[in-house]
Amino acid sequence: MVMRRINNRLATQLNKKVEIWHTVASTARNELGQKPVEDQLLDTVYAGIIPQTGSLLTGRTADTDLSRTTHKVIMRYRDDLTPDMWIMAEGVRYDILYIMDPYLNHERLEIFCEVRI
Known part of the structure; x- marks a missing residue:
């Protein structure tokens, strides 16, 4: 019963x-x-x-502002992802920093990424 509730919540997040x-x-x-x-x-x-953190990097040449933004991508569990891969969503590239299997139950992955500008 508990597993079914968790799966339903996961489906609404994807x-x-x-x-x-x-x-x-x-x-x-x-x-x-x-x-x-x-x-x-x-x-x-x-x-x-899901956006996680963001920081503004200033003091660059010609007063340009750069942003470093990290996100968490949640998806169903799969065992073929590695940190040298990246995710594309709506024209934005998310470079994978690390991959986490919460509670090690092979239900979902939390993939922490950084937006590449």
């Missing part, structure tokens, strides 16, 4: 369709004989994106 990307070595060789790396779509899933 309100955005996101893409999971990673880099892979190309099968073709370039003119130097190397196999270049290329971006490849791993999967498209539903997830929830």
